[in-house]
Amino acid sequence: MELFSEEKLVREFPMAEKFLYFASASTGIVPEVALNAQENFLNLYRDSELFHDPETFRMMARLRANIEKLIGAQPGEIALMTNTSDGINSIASAIDWAVGDEILIGDREFPANTYPWRNQKRRGVEIKWLSMRNFPLTPELIDRSIRPKTRLLAISSVQFSDGYRADLKSIYEICKRRGVLLFVDGIQSAGALKTNVGECCDFFVAGGQKHLLSPYGTGFLYVCKEILPALKPAFDGWLSHFITPEDFLDLLKHGLPPAPDSRLFEIGTLPYGPLWGMDASISLLLEIGSDRIHTHNIGLADYFCELASEVSGVTIRSDRNTSAKSHIVTIEVANARAVGDQLRSHRTVVSVREGGLRFAFHVYNTTSQIERSLSLLERIIKGELS
Numbered sequence: 001m002e003l004f005s006e007e008k009l010v011r012e013f014p015m016a017e018k019f020l021y022f023a024s025a026s027t028g029i030v031p032e033v034a035l036n037a038q039e040n041f042l043n044l045y046r047d048s049e050l051f052h053d054p055e056t057f058r059m060m061a062r063l064r065a066n067i068e069k070l071i072g073a074q075p076g077e078i079a080l081m082t083n084t085s086d087g088i089n090s091i092a093s094a095i096d097w098a099v100g101d102e103i104l105i106g107d108r109e110f111p112a113n114t115y116p117w118r119n120q121k122r123r124g125v126e127i128k129w130l131s132m133r134n135f136p137l138t139p140e141l142i143d144r145s146i147r148p149k150t151r152l153l154a155i156s157s158v159q160f161s162d163g164y165r166a167d168l169k170s171i172y173e174i175c176k177r178r179g180v181l182l183f184v185d186g187i188q189s190a191g192a193l194k195t196n197v198g199e200c201c202d203f204f205v206a207g208g209q210k211h212l213l214s215p216y217g218t219g220f221l222y223v224c225k226e227i228l229p230a231l232k233p234a235f236d237g238w239l240s241h242f243i244t245p246e247d248f249l250d251l252l253k254h255g256l257p258p259a260p261d262s263r264l265f266e267i268g269t270l271p272y273g274p275l276w277g278m279d280a281s282i283s284l285l286l287e288i289g290s291d292r293i294h295t296h297n298i299g300l301a302d303y304f305c306e307l308a309s310e311v312s313g314v315t316i317r318s319d320r321n322t323s324a325k326s327h328i329v330t331i332e333v334a335n336a337r338a339v340g341d342q343l344r345s346h347r348t349v350v351s352v353r354e355g356g357l358r359f360a361f362h363v364y365n366t367t368s369q370i371e372r373s374l375s376l377l378e379r380i381i382k383g384e385l386s
Contacts, residue, residue, distance in 0.1 A: 002366050003288055003296050012284075013364040020348040020373045025160065025188055025328050025360035028213045030277065031284055038215060038277035054245070056272050063279045064263075066286055067220050071186075071204065072196035076261030079221045080270055084112050084187050087205030087221035088154075090265045091183060092116040093234035099124030101151040104142070104180075108132040110160045113185040117154050125151075136324070139170040143178070152181040157195070157204075158188035161354040163301075163318045163328025165189070168200035175202075181227070187211075187219075191285055192327050192362055194294040202227050211362055213285070214278035217271040223262045233258075237267030285363075293363055297327035300361035304329055304370050311374060313381040317356050330356040333381060342380045348373050 002009075010017045012031045021029060044052055064078040081087040093116075103117045107129045118127055130137060130145055137155055146153075153175055158165050168184060175182040184201040191211035197204045204222040208214030223231070233240075241256035242248055243263060258264040285293065301320075308314050308331055315332040319325065330353065333339050340352040350373075351358040359373075379385050 003292060003363050009364060009366075016364040016369075018347065020369050020376075022359040022361065022365065022369075022373065023349045023351050024192070024211055024213075024362040025163075025358060026210070026351045028191075028210050028362060029364055030213055030215055031281060033284060034214065034277040034280040037280040038273050041273045041276040052272075056276075059276060059279050060270070063275060063282060064220075066279070066282045069286060070195075070282060070290060071190060071222065072198050073222050074198065074225060076263075077197075077222050077225055079223065079262040079265040080275065081205065081207075081219040081221050081265075082217050082271060083219050084185060084205050084207040085116065087219060087265075088113060088116040088183070088185070089119075090221060090233065090235075091203050091205075091223070091231070092120055094231040094265075095152070095181075096230070096232055097123050097125050097151070100126065100149050102126045102128050102147060102149040104128050104130055104145055104150060104153045106130045106132045106137050106155065108159065108161060109154070109156060110185065112187075113154050113156060117152075136164050136319070137166060137171075139167055139174055142171055143174045146174070146178045146180055150178070150180050152183055154183045154185070156188060157184050157186045157190075158193070158326045158328060160188055160328075161358070162330040162356070163188075163326040163358075163360075165193070165324050165326040167323055172200045172202075188328065189326070192293065192297050192360075194290045197222050198224075208274075208278050208281070211360075212278065213281040213363075215274035217274040218278040221262065221265055223265070225261070228262065233264060233267075235267050239269065240264045240267050288363060296363065297361050297365075298325065300365055300367065300370065301325065301327050301329050301359075303367055304359060304361065304374070307370065307374050311378045311381070314377070327362065328358060328360045330354075330358045332356050333377075339377070339380055342385065343373075343376065346376055346385070348376055 013029050015029045067078045105114055155166055172182050182201045183203040186204045187206040187210055190206035202224045208218030209216045240259055243259050305316055305320055317330045317332050336355055336357050337352050340357055
């Protein structure tokens with residue numbers, strides 16, 4: 001089930017030896033290859049003439065192409081972003097809304113995927129909140145909720161609080177049939193689960209710091225080519241127009257057309273250092289392979305649930321049905337926050353979310369780590385550890 005030999009795991013992810021780390025749904029471990037790539041770029045500021053633009057632009061072209069491979073996008077459908085909110089706001093402000101248009105949002109969505117849409121109220125857009133208190137956003141619920149004024153559905157590919165994985169393919173088919181745009185916040189799945197954006201959404205965004213194993217300040221936005229012509233970006237910048245080496249030979253061109261693809265959302269200079277790190281991380285994920293990563297992560301989550309179900313005082317909150325389960329599992333224990341603090345004091349890192357303990361599994365996790373963490377959890381619940 002493991003993706004690395006023990007030697008390579010420790011070499012690439014030394015934190016995995018120092019901690020039992022199950023918090024990639026919060027922040028992923030950045031591999032050494034990515035840290036080295038970022039450091040190499042920063043070292044240019046110590047001993048070079050700083051003429052790195054051509055090489056950096058080639059890196060960004062390679063990075064966009066590799067992200068396209070990772071998520072099943074077509075050439076020209078990826079824009080580099082600095083975080084998830086950057087991408088959501090780019091699209092929310094680019095849609096030509098009409099007064100009375102409606103956006104559907106689940107009421108338990110992570111706030112990054114609510115505030116940019118709520119901000120469109122100033123343009124006459126209405127928000128319709130879908131209750132997720134007792135049931136998830138199923139295709140059937142969404143189909144029933146769409147009304148004539150519904151223009152867009154904003155949904156997470158995987159819910160942050162319990163790991164529920166949306167049936168995006170079925171939801172997308174409903175949205176297309178009903179004339180509704182589908183925007184997916186993919187930060188809890190990109191890099192961890194196999195994704196084919198061409199089959200499941202019009203827009204897809206993800207920050208790099210979680211399962212993409214990339215430095216903070218990185219991310220991407222996918223925009224379906226068929227949708228792009230209808231968008232009117234609210235912001236513009238010179239690097240949305242200067243896109244070929246020849247363009248830079250004359251910097252007094254003030255009438256260049258916008259980029260013909262998703263790069264028109266890259267409005268200025270990007271954080272090159274972190275992007276060099278992201279380039280290395282995405283290359284590593286591609287080297288392992290999306291299919292292998294998906295199988296590994298789901299398999300670890302299944303194994304965790306199998307063992308956790310035998311621990312007295314533990315209840316598995318997450319839906320583990322085949323179509324809904326993901327690499328994220330939330331469990332309920334008494335005094336979850338205190339238990340989470342005790343786990344951390346014993347170098348076991350999990351997230352406390354919505355009153356439960358959230359475990360997220362990724363490429364650097366192993367079955368042995370799961371066994372050790374659950375043994376520790378059981379001792380804490382029994383009061384054997386302070």
